[in-house]
Amino acid sequence: MTRIMLQRSAELPDALRVARSLSAPHLGPRLLFFSGGSALNKISRALKSYTYNSAHLITPFDSGGSSQVLREAFDMPAVGDLRSRLMALADESDLGQPDIYALFSHRLPKDGEPTALRTEVEELVAGKHPLIRAVSTPMGQLICDFLREFLVAAPMDFDFRGASIGNLILAGGYLAHGRLLEPVLFLMSKMVDVRGTVRGVVDCNLQLGVELTDGRRIHGQRQISGKEAPPIDTPIARLFLSEHGKEIDPGSVPLPKRNRKLIRRADLICYPPGSLFSSVVANLLPAGVGRTIARCEVPKVYLPSLGTDPEALGLTLADRVAAILAPLRADAGMEVPATRLMTHVLCDSSEDPAACAEVTERHGIPCHRLPLVSDEPERYDRRLACAALVSLV
Template structure:
């Protein structure tokens, strides 16, 4: 989710939606650095989804790094990129906050605080951009902030290049810019990165991926948070070269527009089109009631979620913002990501293990429940060890 998707609160200060609640839900769980022999995970994504996976894995004692998309150009990040020539700080800042040893520490809270009276900038964004100038590089800025927050892992940009996202919609339009693409009123078909110079992967990001035991994609915006990392030359190659189990955590619903009307199988096919052919080992999807119970039995046909069952707990709400409807595109309310029996079989026939569980947060129906996501990640770790 981009900077522009943050939900302002009344008063001069606000937090990004869901961040405080997600962190609070995992309080009381381990906060020390992972043991030297702990499994190593890398979360690939950005926005508000990757921090959820980061906090979840850290709470399980997993040594966790993050590789973060760098195409964000909305909100505070967009202003800093355009006005100060800064490297996109927003998604890096969110992942740094998730890495913090103590989410309730005053400095950590201040780091993610958003100034609603000053163009919705966050202290973390401003600090990263300022440190990029004073420390001499963006990686040095990140390292300083990791020290300030006592981060329990490292946050790596997927590239240090100044990249822009360009998207093709399913109705044949071209949308330029991550912020506009994320709010498209028509589903995206494919995306690509543009740059005035050749795009190169950030070497420490490649090294972290190659050394990982577990690679987690998402949850988060498919085309604007997850896929942009895969478009950087060297990132998919590092995934292929690793021995890691690759897990895709599918979104619960389309919140912004870029995946409007897409099923769980459509999500998988999009990843495969953008380099992940034959690389996804496990897919985590939402399902409840008898469907989730049947899926636990390991029956291929049972691990399926009908469109009506997918809607359980994921309430439609108005999208509210967009880049304009395209011909033949549905500009209606947010819909859950459906998983039909046929789609489930297709996913499994592609060699992907499908794990279906009730993952919705009843208080925020388009968000994963942190405790439930933690439980399913624990299952996935058990699968990795076996």
């Protein structure tokens, strides 16, 4: 057991706080995460046992897979990571909506014949597909309406290979609601009884770009992450937002008022595991994020990724902390102490003590080594991670 100082003394794990959360998750703490991708999904699934009140601000700048096909077809933000987190937080029990969950999670085969794939979507729209027939009205009709909106607007050569049906439904809902994400995310959350709040950090169709330490620039999330392109072989110096291949001022991309309110209501703010730049730092770029966080009197915790992160090439733990602080300070003001933006770093006990010491020496932020890994050496134990976060509130 480790004792750390917040505005109070806390023990990690705190057996009383953990037990309280597990016994009444509907009254659980408001934990807020800035994330994207799938790295936090397993922890999010476990988190449902501790709290129904977590909030997840997700980057809409993904440019790979099914999301990219939709972005190119409809000039819209990426929805894949949003759908993925909604599914991770959905009530998967028999008391939830398992039929809708199955539909939203269905993915068309990657090697399917184009005509056959389009026909399958047409069967869904017509209400003839087994997955849609299993969904009761009026939700089934609403889903069909969203899919119809998508299919009518989709180009005839739309590539359905590997498409997530949930992504297509989100795209249709986006088009049906005046090209706004928030209404359809709200509706989908209600459909599958999401145990928390999932929102895009902004509702903008923008791309990510990075500047490398050798001066080169790379545009596009899939080029940065190394998942659909060769990994970057030079350290990343900074991340920026881009439009039509040109960097834009983050001041022109304000954090929506509804998300500022969500941050202010949080009991704890977490910079969680995930690709350092495209999943975590990307959410911190919009104007107002740093200022809003700096005003919050709550724990602000960095839980760094384990294993190899291609985006963190050549970066020490202290360097990764600096990468998170950079856009926050650019917004909140360079004079703002680092501890107003990040109060603690939580690492597994396998982390090098010297790396933790460097974090404190460079940034003045306490860095704590805790047993957070059990069976998989490069994955946090979901229960241990959730218990640690809940204990800090």
